[in-house]
Amino acid sequence: xxIHLLAQLKAGSVYFFRGLTxxxxxxxxTGYLGQFNVFLDITSNFKIQYFIxxxxxxxxxxxxxxxxxxxxxxxxxxxNLVEILPWYIPQGNVASGQPLRLLSLNxxxxxxxxxxVIALVEQEKxxxxxxxxxxxxxxxKLQVLAKSFPYHISAKxxxxxxxxxxxxxxxxxxxxxxxxxxxxADLTIxxxxxxxxxxxxxxxxxxxxxxFKWRNQHLEAGIGRYVKHLKTPVILMGDLNITLWSPYYKxxxxxxxxxxxxxxxxxxxxxPAGIPGFSIPIDxxxxxxxxxxxxxxxGNYVGSDHLAIITxxxxxxx
Numbered sequence: 001x002x003i004h005l006l007a008q009l010k011a012g013s014v015y016f017f018r019g020l021t022x023x024x025x026x027x028x029x030t031g032y033l034g035q036f037n038v039f040l041d042i043t044s045n046f047k048i049q050y051f052i053x054x055x056x057x058x059x060x061x062x063x064x065x066x067x068x069x070x071x072x073x074x075x076x077x078x079x080n081l082v083e084i085l086p087w088y089i090p091q092g093n094v095a096s097g098q099p100l101r102l103l104s105l106n107x108x109x110x111x112x113x114x115x116x117v118i119a120l121v122e123q124e125k126x127x128x129x130x131x132x133x134x135x136x137x138x139x140x141k142l143q144v145l146a147k148s149f150p151y152h153i154s155a156k157x158x159x160x161x162x163x164x165x166x167x168x169x170x171x172x173x174x175x176x177x178x179x180x181x182x183x184x185a186d187l188t189i190x191x192x193x194x195x196x197x198x199x200x201x202x203x204x205x206x207x208x209x210x211x212f213k214w215r216n217q218h219l220e221a222g223i224g225r226y227v228k229h230l231k232t233p234v235i236l237m238g239d240l241n242i243t244l245w246s247p248y249y250k251x252x253x254x255x256x257x258x259x260x261x262x263x264x265x266x267x268x269x270x271x272p273a274g275i276p277g278f279s280i281p282i283d284x285x286x287x288x289x290x291x292x293x294x295x296x297x298x299g300n301y302v303g304s305d306h307l308a309i310i311t312x313x314x315x316x317x318x
Contacts, residue, residue: 021057021073024050028079035247038204038212044245045280048267051080052277083245084267091264095292097316098190101125102285104237105308106132113303114141120299121145124310127165130198132239134161155183160198174222177202177214182222189315195230199238215241216248224255233315234258234288239306243280258286261311265296270307285311
């Protein structure tokens with residue numbers, strides 16, 4: 001290849017990586033303005049990807065000896081690192097009480113890997129298992145779990161199936177948008193009443209203001225305000241279609257007083273499943289301050305576009 005073409009190619013790559021650096025920094029900042037627009041909110045989802053790209057840019061600018069742009073790319077890394085690192089910091093001691101394993105999975109209505117989902121449940125042996133996007137076919141296929149779980153609620157209007165080893169009381173539904181909302185039930189564990197919430201919010205798409213509105217209303221009213229007035233320990237799990245960095249997620253956490261059970265165990269990305277480096281954490285288990293968490297992880301790939309969230313909690317003794 002002629003020397004002048006090599007020079008042009010090198011110059012072009014330099015400009016490309018500089019432009020990419022500026023773009024990533026802008027996107028890293030716009031996520032903080034997500035309350036103003038669905039597009040801005042969506043940009044808050046990709047802190048992991050911005051961080052990884054920032055590291056590659058640091059390497060490139062180091063090798064090409066571009067000191068100023070190396071500093072700029074380091075700023076990109078640090079902006080996102082401060083949002084990622086805290087999730088890996090251990091959270092302290094675990095209280096004594098009644099241990100409880102929880103499993104939540106969006107099975108994906110079109111997924112036909114029924115046996116894999118059943119095998120996951122049999123392998124993990126949760127006390128409570130919640131399934132979202134469980135249409136009529138999934139509702140029928142999951143009935144085999146009745147052999148292991150004596151208590152079952154089928155909320156077909158929300159496409160939710162809830163299986164439990166513990167009696168489920170005071171069952172009710174809150175709706176927010178089409179086929180979305182909360183399934184509510186009470187448990188009695190160690191003589192203590194616990195409020196269980198299975199939640200699935202609308203997905204906010206780029207040009208879907210209705211989905212954006214319904215999801216945010218769900219988070220504010222169905223989680224933030226509702227949980228705030230509960231006097232019992234609370235466990236909320238499901239597909240919230242929102243990451244840890246959205247202003248709406250932070251607002252719901254602030255008002256509800258709940259905390260994310262993955263804290264101290266890493267980001268645990270869940271969607272899209274099976275694509276390392278591209279997944280984001282939108283499936284959650286949230287608990288009140290009086291519930292201890294001693295483990296949180298994702299399940300194996302079972303054909304869905306989501307991974308299961310599996311959480312071990314302790315309901316404290318009276």
